[in-house]
Structures are given as structure tokens and as C-alpha cells.
Amino acid sequence: MAQADVVVIGAGLSGLVDAILLAETGRKVVVLEHHEVAGGYQQQFWRKGTLFDVGYHYMGSTAPGRPMRQFLEYLRVWDRLRLLPLPEDAAIEVVNGARRFAYPNGWQRFQEQALAAWPHERAGLERLFQDVVAVTGAFKWFDLARDKPYAHPLDLDFTSVSLAEYLRPLVQDPWLLQVLGVQAFNLGLLAHEAPWVKYALALRSNFDVTCRIAGGGGALVAALVERGRELGVDFRLRAEVVGFECAERRVRRVRTADGGAHAADLFIAACHPKTVLACIRDEDISPVFKERVLRMKDSRGALQVFLRLKELPRSLGQACLMIVDEEEARREPPIHIVLVTNPAAVEGTELGGARLELMTFLEHAPFAPWAGTQVMRRGAEYERFKADLARRVLDLTVRLAPELPELIEDMYASTPLTDEWYTLNTHGAVFGISHDVTQQGLARPLPRMRLRNLFFTGHSIQMPGICGVFINAFDTCEMLRGGESLFAAVAS
Numbered sequence: 464m465a466q467a468d469v470v471v472i473g474a475g476l477s478g479l480v481d482a483i484l485l486a487e488t489g490r491k492v493v494v495l496e497h498h499e500v501a502g503g504y505q506q507q508f509w510r511k512g513t514l515f516d517v518g519y520h521y522m523g524s525t526a527p528g529r530p531m532r533q534f535l536e537y538l539r540v541w542d543r544l545r546l547l548p549l550p551e552d553a554a555i556e557v558v559n560g561a562r563r564f565a566y567p568n569g570w571q572r573f574q575e576q577a578l579a580a581w582p583h584e585r586a587g588l589e590r591l592f593q594d595v596v597a598v599t600g601a602f603k604w605f606d607l608a609r610d611k612p613y614a615h616p617l618d619l620d621f622t623s624v625s626l627a628e629y630l631r632p633l634v635q636d637p638w639l640l641q642v643l644g645v646q647a648f649n650l651g652l653l654a655h656e657a658p659w660v661k662y663a664l665a666l667r668s669n670f671d672v673t674c675r676i677a678g679g680g681g682a683l684v685a686a687l688v689e690r691g692r693e694l695g696v697d698f699r700l701r702a703e704v705v706g707f708e709c710a711e712r713r714v715r716r717v718r719t720a721d722g723g724a725h726a727a728d729l730f731i732a733a734c735h736p737k738t739v740l741a742c743i744r745d746e747d748i749s750p751v752f753k754e755r756v757l758r759m760k761d762s763r764g765a766l767q768v769f770l771r772l773k774e775l776p777r778s779l780g781q782a783c784l785m786i787v788d789e790e791e792a793r794r795e796p797p798i799h800i801v802l803v804t805n806p807a808a809v810e811g812t813e814l815g816g817a818r819l820e821l822m823t824f825l826e827h828a829p830f831a832p833w834a835g836t837q838v839m840r841r842g843a844e845y846e847r848f849k850a851d852l853a854r855r856v857l858d859l860t861v862r863l864a865p866e867l868p869e870l871i872e873d874m875y876a877s878t879p880l881t882d883e884w885y886t887l888n889t890h891g892a893v894f895g896i897s898h899d900v901t902q903q904g905l906a907r908p909l910p911r912m913r914l915r916n917l918f919f920t921g922h923s924i925q926m927p928g929i930c931g932v933f934i935n936a937f938d939t940c941e942m943l944r945g946g947e948s949l950f951a952a953v954a955s
Contacts, residue, residue: 467493467697470717470727472704475503475886476929477921478733479687480936483538485731486694488944493725494696495717497703501688503886504893505680510875513771514815517877518893519680520804520822521549521783522929526671530605534933537953540686545677547809550781554673557642558863559787564642570670580639587633591643598663604934605664607954622660625900629659645785648800649928651762651824656899661926668930675809703887707739709747713916729943733921733936735888735895736908737761748913756908760899762927763824764879764891766798768853771873772817778864779819781808786859796829796852801859819867821856827890830880838884849876895923910939918943 469485471478474496486492500506504518524531525546535541549555551572553565564580567573574592578585600606603613626647634640644654649665676682688698699719706718716726732739740753784803791798804820829848833841853876861867879891888895896908908923920939921932941949 465493465723465725467491467725467727469493469729469731470495470725471731471733472717472739473503473732473734473921474498474501474688474698474700475733475921475932476505476683476687477932477936478503478731479684479691480534480538480933481731481733481920481940482691482696483687483694484936484940484949485729485943486691486696490729492691492694492696493727494691494698495702495704495719495725496698496700497720497887498885499700501698501700502680502684504882505684506885507679507681510769510771510873512816513818514679514681515769515818515875516679516681516804516806516820517767517882518765519676519683519929520802520820521554521673521675522546522683523669523673524667524671524930525674528607529671530607530668531930531933533607533953534937538687538690540683540690543686543689544682546672546674547677549673549675549783549809553780553782555669555785556782557645557785557787559638559641559789562638564638565782566669568670568673570667573670577639581636584634584636584639587630587635588639590633591630595663595667598660599667602664602934603950604937604953605668605930607950609951609954620660622658623900623903624659625655626657626659626662627655629662630654641787645787645800648785648802648824650898651894651927652897652899653799658898658900658903660903661898664926665928665931668928675806677810678814679806679810704739705742707743707747709743709914712747712914714914728916730917731939732917732919735886735892735921736912736919736923737889737896738887739917739919743914752913756896759902759907760897761827761888761890761892762894762897762922763826764830764882765877765893766823766825766849766852766856766879767877768821768856769875769877770819770821770857770867770871771875772819772870773872774870775805775808775812775817776819776864776867776870778866779803779805779808781805784860784863786863788859791855791859794855796825798823798825798852798855798859800824801856803860803863817870819860821860823856824893825852825879827879827892830878830891833880836880838881841880849878852876852878893922894927895921898927910935910942 468490554568555566647657703720786801882891
């Protein structure tokens with residue numbers, strides 16, 4: 464039986480960050496990952512010489528003093544990455560038919576462009592900008608100001624007001640409501656589901672400066688793994704945790720599917736909480752508490768379409784596109800927004816070939832008939848259903864790039880069931896347990912639960928998204944390391 468100071472379960476971004484932050488204190492850290500590669504939703508795959516990202520699209524807040532820059536510099540991985548800023552005037556574009564609005568690459572520029580586009584909505588927009596600054600300034604790990612008193616995130620007002628409710632008295636223009644509302648997509652939610660507070664954090668993190676990483680999400684994962692190995696982190700791949708042995712309200716060891724056992728003083732679950740709790744016996748944890756978490760609503764899964772192209776489409780530039788179509792949103796299952804990423808336009812085709820990545824969020828229910836089936840063995844009916852969904856997503860994209868069908872060499876698609884198979888996230892939930900307005904604050908999983916030495920981090924905790932899981936990891940590790948020296952070091 465292997466003995467360590469810390470066992471981290473899951474080698475997604477949050478698990479990799481946790482491992483680094485605890486290993487740098489001199490602890491012996493072991494990371495257990497059920498998959499054959501690290502990365503979680505930042506995994507990549509190759510098809511015929513073309514590289515595709517599973518969950519990486521872009522990364523914001525990379526300017527000096529902004530959260531992602533501060534986190535990466537503290538972890539000593541910033542200099543290992545080559546960041547490629549998206550266009551200054553149009554990093555992200557919202558498209559609905561002939562209407563387009565470009566989110567520029569900077570918070571101040573966004574305010575200016577929004578006010579220029581909707582001068583009749585000045586009062587509401589200025590209130591929105593002020594409130595976003597107030598919300599983000601109250602969050603310790605997002606604001607990152609030294610010598611400023613902060614409440615713990617769990618003590619802040621996690622209001623039950625949705626984005627739609629917040630905007631209703633402020634904004635009247637339907638197109639502006641749509642342009643603002645689509646940013647709830649970053650939480651895997653619609654405007655009436657997204658908590659205003661988390662929307663404000665997700666919106667603000669889009670700016671200053673929005674970038675691609677050369678090499679995509681895999682480059683970020685590789686840099687974190689390399690840093691972890693420098694600190695002595697022991698990465699164990701193909702090591703799926705299937706059981707917890709507990710005594711006196713503490714985890715003593717975990718068992719893996721290959722028959723191994725790993726004992727430690729501290730365990731961090733950087734994976735879906737339901738996956739963990741399903742492996743813990745009722746006598747070791749309150750059955751009522753366990754059932755409450757297991758009954759929580761999961762976030763939506765992803766339908767993704769990966770296109771291998773002969774060459775880059777002339778009609779699409781470097782901006783990430785968010786396509787809205789009311790007709791598609793009324794169909795079953797509804798497709799509310801499609802995110803189009805054109806990585807080769809930013810990185811160059813020599814890094815992975817000409818390709819496009821299209822994705823949307825879907826509920827699990829339409830895929831329930833095939834629950835529990837294996838990849839590549841789900842049958843002809845499933846393949847037809849998946850192909851129909853992929854065609855709907857592609858058709859929306861072709862409206863913006865009519866030349867696209869002639870450029871497609873190969874098309875691949877994945878569904879929430881694909882993600883569930885590879886990540887073990889219940890129902891393929893991209894952001895773990897849903898962040899909707901009904902599951903905020905104490906009503907969602909907390910970093911510390913009922914077993915004294917078991918802590919949680921990752922998408923299901925405070926914030927989703929790349930910046931969100933870094934925040935969750937740093938906050939959990941500051942709790943474990945004690946004091947505020949970690950925050951002071953990051954903020955400086």
C-alpha cells in the first residue's frame with residue numbers, strides 16, 4: 464500500500480493546481496487519474512494529423528494584475544506558455560442573423576462599444592458596469608488586492624436573483640438583452656437560470672486580455688504537469704478510485720480499480736462530488752447529506768462538432784463566435800447558442816492543421832435511452848440522433864461561412880455521453896453540479912464536507928470555467944495551508 468501526505472483524486476486543471484500548491488509546501492503528493500492522460504476537460508485528441516481541443520476555447524484575465532496572469536505567474540508556468548491575444552475590436556462576437564455585436568478585448572473598450580451601440584440604454588448599462596465592478600471587487604481571489612479586508616466567498620451574498628431578473632428593470636432593448644444574456648453560456652446556463660453574481664464574475668473574466676494559448680488546452684496541462692513533477696508530484700494514470708476506507712470520520716485510504724490502495728493524511732477530490740460520494744459507504748457519512756448531494760441538479764453536457772478542413776474558411780476570422788437562433792431554440796432538443804472556435808486562425812495551421820470546433824450545451828434527458836452504453840457501441844439509432852444534432856450545429860455555422868461544406872475533410876462529433884465516459888462526470892455534466900440560481904451558497908457542495916480530511920475543489924464548487932477552477936483550487940489550498948500567506952504571495 465502506497466503512503467503519501469496528500470492524495471488528489473482527478474488530474475483536471477483544479478487537481479493539477481492543488482497538487483502544485485501542496486507539493487510546494489514539502490508534502491508528498493500523489494495524483495490519481497482514471498484516464499490515460501491528464502487534463503480533464505482540457506484534454507485534446509488527434510485525427511489524421513489534426514489536433515482538437517475538447518474543452519478549451521479561450522482564456523481571459525491575462526493582463527498584468529488580472530487573476531489568470533497572477534495565478535499562472537505564482538505557479539511558475541506563465542513563462543512556459545505562449546499566449547496569442549484575440550483581436551482587439553472583436554475577441555468574441557454575438558451573431559443573430561444579420562445582427563452582430565463584438566465583445567472587444569478589454570473591459571473599458573467593451574463599455575465604450577456597448578454605450579455607442581445602445582446610447583438609449585446608457586442608464587441601465589452604466590448601472591450594469593458599476594455593479595459588475597462592485598461584485599468582482601468583493602471576491603478575494605478575483606480582485607487580488609493586498610491589505611484589503613475580504614469576507615470568505617461563502618459569507619458573501621449569493622443572491623437568488625437571476626440575470627434575467629437583474630436586467631429586467633435596467634434594459635429594454637431586445638437585442639441588447641440577448642447580447643448580454645448569451646454570456647450566461649460561460650456558466651452553461653440561460654439568462655433566467657444564471658445567478659447574477661456569478662454572471663458578473665464570468666462576464667468580467669472575459670476581458671483584459673482574452674487569448675488563445677499556442678497549443679491549446681494541452682499546452683496548459685503540460686506546463687502544470689511539468690511544474691508538478693519538478694516539485695515531486697507522483698502522477699498515477701489509469702488509477703480510477705472505486706472505494707474509500709474510513710474510520711472515525713476520516714478517510715484512511717482509497718482503493719483503485721487495479722487493486723491498489725493509497726493511504727494519506729489528506730484527500731482532495733478534484734472531480735465530480737457525486738462520483739466520490741457514490742464510493743463512500745452510508746455508515747461513514749450521513750446518508751441524508753449524501754442523498755442531498757446526489758440529488759442535486761447537474762449542469763448541462765456538451766454536444767461538440769470537430770471539423771478537419773482543407774484550408775481555413777475565408778468568412779471566419781479569429782474571433783470566437785456565439786450564434787443565436789430563435790428557431791433552433793424552439794426545436795427539440797433546443798439549441799440555444801453555438802460557440803464557434805477557429806483555433807488555426809489564431810495559432811496557425813502548422814500547430815495542428817486547419818480545423819473548426821463547434822459546441823453547444825444540451826440537457827442529458829435526450830440521451831437517457833443510451834445511458835450506460837459504451838463508446839462506439841451505442842447503436843445505429845444513437846448515431847443517427849448524434850448526426851442530426853451535429854448537422855443542426857453545422858448548418859448554423861454555414862450561414863456565416865457558405866464555403867465551409869466544400870472545405871470539410873472529416874467531421875467528428877461527441878455528446879454528453881462521450882464526456883461522461885471519459886471524465887466520469889455524472890451525465891457528462893461539463894461544469895459538474897449546476898450553478899443555477901437554486902443551488903448557490905450553502906445550497907451547493909462546499910470545499911469541506913463531513914469527513915475531516917476530505918476536501919473538494921473543481922467545477923462543482925464555487926465557480927466554473929478555467930479561471931473559476933483556479934480560484935477554487937487556490938481557495939481550498941489556502942484553507943489547508945492556513946493563514947493568508949498564499950493569497951499575499953499571489954496578490955503580489
